[in-house]
Amino acid sequence: MSEDQDEVSIYCSLDHSSINDEGENTIVFIHGAFGDGSGWKDVVSHFKDQHLLLPDLPAHGVARHLDRFSVPRASRLLRELIVRKAHGGKAKVVGFSLGAQVAVHLCSTYPEVIDETVFVSGYGGPSSPTESPRRFLPYAAWMSQRVEYALPRGLIRYMMDGADMPRGDLSQHTLSLYRDIFTPEIKTDWPEPWPARTLIVVAGKGDLIPSADNPNVAKRLASIGQKGNVSTLAVTHPLMRHPWLLQDPELFARAVMAWFERAEIVDGFIKL
Numbered sequence: 704m705s706e707d708q709d710e711v712s713i714y715c716s717l718d719h720s721s722i723n724d725e726g727e728n729t730i731v732f733i734h735g736a737f738g739d740g741s742g743w744k745d746v747v748s749h750f751k752d753q754h755l756l757l758p759d760l761p762a763h764g765v766a767r768h769l770d771r772f773s774v775p776r777a778s779r780l781l782r783e784l785i786v787r788k789a790h791g792g793k794a795k796v797v798g799f800s801l802g803a804q805v806a807v808h809l810c811s812t813y814p815e816v817i818d819e820t821v822f823v824s825g826y827g828g829p830s831s832p833t834e835s836p837r838r839f840l841p842y843a844a845w846m847s848q849r850v851e852y853a854l855p856r857g858l859i860r861y862m863m864d865g866a867d868m869p870r871g872d873l874s875q876h877t878l879s880l881y882r883d884i885f886t887p888e889i890k891t892d893w894p895e896p897w898p899a900r901t902l903i904v905v906a907g908k909g910d911l912i913p914s915a916d917n918p919n920v921a922k923r924l925a926s927i928g929q930k931g932n933v934s935t936l937a938v939t940h941p942l943m944r945h946p947w948l949l950q951d952p953e954l955f956a957r958a959v960m961a962w963f964e965r966a967e968i969v970d971g972f973i974k975l
Contacts, residue, residue, distance in 0.1 A: 717758055717759065717760075717761065717766050717769070717780045717781070717783075717784060718740075718758070718759045718764060718765035718766045719740060719756055719757060719758035719759065719784060719788070720740050720741075720755075720756070720757040721754070721755070721756055721757075721788065722747060722750075722754070722755040722756075722757070723750075723751075723752075723753065723754050723755060724754055725754070726752055726753040726754030726755070726790075727752055727753065727754070727790075728753055728754065728790055728794075728795065728818060729753070729754045729755070729756060729785070729788075729789035729790045729791075729793070729794040729795070729818070730750065730753050730754070730755050730756070730794060730795045730796070730797060730959075730963075731755075731756045731757075731758065731781065731784070731785060731789070731794045731795070731796050731797070732746070732747065732755065732756070732757050732797045732798075732799075732802075733758065733760070733781070733796065733797065733798040733799065733802030733803075733805050733806050734757075734759070734760065734763070734799060734801075734802050735799045735800030735801045735802050735803075735825070735946075736763075736800060736801040736884050737763065737876050737880075738763065738764075739759045739760075739763050739764025739765070740757030740758055740759050740764060741757070741764070742948075742949075743757050743948070745948075745949070745952035746948050746952045746955050746956050746959075747956075748952075748956075749952070749953060749956035749957070749960075750956065750960070754789070754790055756784065756785075756788060756789065756794065758780075758781060758784055760772065760777050760801070760802070760805065761773075761776055761777055761780065762880050762883065771883060772880060772883040772884060773883065774804050774805055774808050775808065775812075777805045777808075778805055778808040778809045778812055778813065781805065781809055782809065782812075782813040782816050785816040786816060789816070789818075791818075792816060793815075793816055793817065793818040794816065794817070794818050795817070795818045795819065795820050795821070795822075795963055796809060796810060796817060796820075796821045796822070796899075797821075797822045797823070797959055798821070798822075798823045798824075798826075799823070799824050799825055799948055800824070800825040800827070800915055800945065800946075801827075801884060802823075803823035803824060803825050803826040803827075803915075804826060804827060806821055806823050807821075807823060807826060807894050807897075807901075807924070808894060810897045810899045810901070811894035811895050811896075811897040812894075814897055814898050814899065817897075817898075817899045819899060819900060820899060820900045820901070820962060820963050821899045821900070821901040821902075822901070822902050822904070822958070822959050822962050822963070823901065823902070823903055823904065824903075824904035824905075824906065824916075824947070824948075824955075825904075825905075825906065825915045825916050825945055826903060826915060826920065826921065826924055827915030827917075827920065828893075828915075828917065828920040828923075828924070829892050829893055893923070893924075893927060894924075894927060895927075896927055896928060896929075896930035896931035897928060897931045897932075898931045898932055899931075899932060900932045900934045900935060901925075901928050901932070901935045901936075902935075902936055902937075902938065902958075902962045903921045903924055903925050903928070903935070903936070903937040903938070904921075904937075904938055904939070904940070904958070904972070905917065905918050905921045905937065905938070905939040905940075905975065906939070906940065906943045906944050906945045906947055907939045907940050907941035907942065907943060907973075908941065908942060908943060908944045909944070915945070916945055918937075918939060918975050921937040921939075921975060922937050922975050924937070925937035925975070936974065937974070937975040938968060938972040938973060938974055938975060939972065939973050939975055940971050940972050940973070941971075941973070942971065954969065954971075957969050958972065
């Protein structure tokens, strides 16, 4: 059995929630590192007319038994999820942080399952397992998360402008998973141009821990995307932090819907 066939055969192990199955079209929401599909609950409560799929990425949430994470693997499994569960075998896609990496790989590698538009925030760019100092990042991030968990939640919420940062099970946040995410065994490259109209969002306000939000990375990604669709665009919001889906979920939802409906960009966002 080939690797692709094996991934297809276990795709059902990629746990997901399905909301409003009778909705008029499908949107897939792809969460960030160390989260799961439930992290979108305050955002998706604003979507009343769409069919929503909220998967858990490999090695995350209920899908943690798929114990090795890679962007290509996640992308393959999500393709199968869309083919089998989305209306018409296509979906609009929203990706945050690590989910943005997966979303871009998905729409670049499997454009046939994308329903015209994509929305990503916190895209981090390519990575290399040997690039210095990036090779030390898994250890720094592993330690930083444990320091953050030792601080009072109220203090974190205050310092993050009201974002209520979830605290998962640290026993599931292994150093091996940090290595898979931050220093993958195979170097990742910039994607090939893709046809989906894509909005690339950069949070303009810094976090306690450095994040993937980088205007130069976003602009380069947009320039690649524009070769496939001239409407692809990069924007920033100076008041939003990396986890702005938690900081202001209503704004996040409005920004997504405005982009998907080809409306004006929501107030506060600035083109890069």
